[in-house]
Amino acid sequence: MGSNEVFADTAARVSPGAMxxxxREARGLSPLDVSQRLNWLPxxxxxxxxxxxxxxxxxxxxxxxxxxYARMLGLDEIIVLAGYDEVAPAPAISSTRVSSRRPLPLQRTGLxxxxxxxxxxxxxxxLWWAQSGDTATGSLFGG
Incomplete structure (x- = not known):
């Protein structure tokens, strides 16, 4: 049994996070090391x-x-993602598509x-016109 076969067998029983x-621990990396290498929040x-x-x-x-994460650790991404697909909640897919011709809030705000x-x-x-007229005639009402 090759290392990928052992890994694939383990993946069927272990969650992707545990894998x-x-x-990570086998490579002597800390969670902080991983977050820094991948430029993630810790x-x-x-x-x-x-x-x-x-x-x-x-x-x-x-x-x-x-x-x-799997790629950074040199793991087979397909196997890890297969484990992910088994444990991760399915994304909610909306069956109705809402189409609107109303302008976006930023467009209304811009107008x-x-x-x-x-x-x-x-x-x-x-105000400028009233002020300039006031100086030419001496008063605003021509008095």
Whole structure:
């Protein structure tokens, strides 16, 4: 039995987090070493090793995190991901697609800001015109 066969047999019984943790420890790496090499937040390694994939900031990317971790340790990604697929919750897929033609909030806000600046510009222009007319005639009401 080759090492990959033993690894594949172990993967069928052990969670992906446990596989990754055992491989990390066998290489003498700390969780901090892994997080620094992969440029992750330190708690990501702990979440993955405890199979708490939903606790990652972006659970939709958990499969990618597991793949990167396995690759960094030199493990067979396919086997580790097969274990992940067995224990990870299936992503919720929406059966209805919501389509909306309403502008996005930023678009509405941008239009509001533009209109507000236009009104402000008109006020400033009006005050400037009133002030310049006041100095030419001596008073605002021509008195």
């Amino acid at each position: 990754l943790q055992a491989a 708690e990501y390694v702990a979440f993955i090793e405890r199979d708490e994939f939903q606790r990652l900031r972006r659970p939709a990317f958990a499969r990618g995190y597991v793949r990167a 509001g800001i533009l209109l507000g600046l236009g009104v402000l510009a008109l006020l400033v222009l009006g």
